[in-house]
Amino acid sequence: MSFIGSLVIILLSTTLAGHVTARVGVPAVLGQLLIGIIIGPGVLNFIHSTELIEQFAEIGVILLMFMAGIESDMKQLRKYFRPALLVALSGVLLPVILMGTASLLFGYHLQESLFIGVVFSATSVSISVAVMREFKALNGKEGTTVLGAAVADDILGVLLLSLMIALVGNSGTANHGSSNNILVQLVFQGIFFAGVFLLVRWIAPSIMNLSSKLLIPTSRTISAVIICLSMAYLAEFVGLSGAIGAFFAGIAVGQTPTKEIVSTNIEPISNAIFVPVFFVSIGLSVSFNNFLTSLPFIVTMTILAVITKWFGGELGALLAGFDRNSGRVIGTGMIARGEMALITAQIGFNAHLLDKALYMDIIFVIVIATLLAPLLLRWSLKKLNQIN
Template identity: 40%
Template sequence: MLILELAVILFASKIAGDISVRLGQPSVLGKLLIGIVLGPAVLGIVNDTDILKEISQIGVILLMFIAGLETDMDEFKKSGKAAAFVGVLGIIVPLSMGYLAGLVMELSAIQAVFLGLLLSATSVSISVQALKEMNKLKSKEGSAILGAAVIDDILVIIALAFLMSMAGEDVHLGTVIIKKVIFFAVAILLAWKVVPIMLRKFAPLRVTETVISAALIVCFSFAYLAEFTGVAAIIGAYIAGVAISFTDYKHEVFEKIETISYSIFVPVFFTSIGVAVKFSGVGQYIWVIVALSILAILTKLFGAALGAKLAGFNWRSSLGVGAGMVSRGEVALIIAGIGLETKLLSNELFTVLVVVVLVTTIVTPPLMKVIFKDQQMEEKVA
């Protein structure tokens, strides 16, 4: 029963998050791990149902919306060069190494490219939470990670469309690019001209919480528009948050949306990642999982870090940025699903890659914690 499952998830995620913090780790790590315990992989108390996935989707959209609200645009503009370097090199290194790994695994050339492309994806929703807990979301590192995530998403999706057209799928590269250009053009125009007017018109309405409702309408509309045009919904939600951050309603929206989000939707999102894990049948591929997990972590970590270093960051900050890009999250899972559907991935390799994605997601928060903690200690000594 969904209502009982929600009660269990909320109770367990808060307790697990608290334990994680007491052990010196971000709370998100505890929420991810308790999801595995509650799900079919261990206790089977919570099932990976469609309605839980929908609630989880709302959670990640709201999380990125909040990240947009908190974005310091002055710092974001300064990090434009870093975001570009991190986004591009954070794709090139995993893509090339993933391709070589695919050839070693005796995959066809196009399957090897697909594997490399999947390992190039990134999802910063987990990183956003870790950055928030360390008060780093508004830092130059946080801005670089968020900016690079947008660039990463665009480049990976365009590359995926190109690969699908080569694989014989009915996907036209020109159409894909045009749809994305249209999305960003329309989103920027709406953010600039329509969003402020909409909030001002809603504010005087004689019903409760009109501004918050208007903000949610903007958030979900931008997320839908992004998904409809082939851009991740989280990018649309992030842009919506940035748009509202320029209005006079920023603080009111942030405070109430954060309350709504962290009381139910965001905990469900983090816990549901663990709930979705199924370990059946992966035992015989354990060494493949270990090898691909190490490859996925190191290539994104050092590829993105190299980009940050070339943009002028010191090595400690560069590694922090690289760590923030490690999690593959839902973006990689979406690509894996496409690969399974188009026969570019076998059922066995699909299962292996789902576990690899989970490993990168679990590793990201503690990795960021260690690097940024050391950085803060160095700054205090200096």
């Protein structure tokens, strides 16, 4: 099927699914994920993941995180830096230790088990961002901590991934614009974060001020998109997630007077086309081949994938002084793995750290955990709102 035809089916089906989920009080992103499974190879086999769909999906997550950055309160982010770091550390250590140990008990080698732990140490808060925006909780202390933890989590995940690849001595990550030499990668990432400071302080305000003087109606929106995509590209170049680069780009643009104009112009496009494709693309990766054979492993690892991030994040929040209800929101906000875990698993597969069968089982666990994440987060947000 041509890409245009596939896009029509994706947009039509996600629109209908969004209507149905809204009627029953379920997050719209959950309907979009399920649509991906239904129309993909897992059920109806209408649509397969293609390079164009993956490119649209990548733009979707970049724009989603860019909008999250624009809406972020910098004072809040600075205020909750310490809790975010504690949440990230505990949320990384628990999956690596417990899921790695469980994999050993299922008979996998130490190398494979360690890498499985690394895969599930990753967090993708794109889905949590969508749910928190729905509840208008993104700028609260819980939402700010989850966003901050996601940044720290991403950096820790990259370091663990680099260490694994370096120990194996495989150059499977060469195509991701980063060196296998951990020291070199750290230097590049340090330069990137120094650039983020310059961007927020001087570069983005200067660019947006200049764009306001151009005789083009959409000049400010175009300039903001250029900043967004450039930061996403640079983040990927140094071995980070493009979503993290886009998030910082959003923060930079959000500090300028053009914030409202940019947000008003970009959000409809991203939500109408690119974001639905991103959520559907996760569902398209599901295949039911050998599902029954692998069911004990999938069920066990799914349970661990949920509880290690949930209780890891909640433990970090409690250590930082949050109460139990806020900690629950933060913990459930860290459950989703999404694109970060999928990318990490793909890198491991290309680097021969995972065989094909194990790779597919891990994809299944990632997708199921990601499907459960918005339901659990919505439940915890409702309980928090009832108390407040």
